[in-house]
Amino acid sequence: MTVELVTKEDLLELESRLLAAIKKLVPMDGEDTAKKWLKSNEVRKLLKISPGTLQNLRINGTLSFTRIGSLIYYKQDDINKLLEGGMQ
Structure with missing residues (x-):
């Protein structure tokens, strides 16, 4: 069994990567937060x-x-x- 140590630097790097990934998924203040699906x-x-x-409306397309x-x-x-009358 191999023991690996996790350093403070490793944790800080992980934190940075996680925050970057979350920022890609969650809109920030001022960004479009409208729902895309209803x-x-x-x-x-x-x-x-x-x-x-x-x-x-579903059946007739x-x-x-x-x-x-x-x-x-x-x-x-x-x-x-549909509200703007653009869908046929």
Whole structure:
């Protein structure tokens, strides 16, 4: 069994690398923090539509979606385009 010592410098380097990785994942103050994906209930509230209308938008291809398990997600950009009348 080999014993390896961890120095204070090793820990400081690890800390720097972890902070750099976290900064890449988490938006900083002033950056765009808008959600990129919305759940069905959020989309219905935003568009002021019923569950059936939202289902029709999915079925006829007006609104693209991603299903993960039993949950359905919609891209915020697609919702914005729909609100602006840009999606066909």
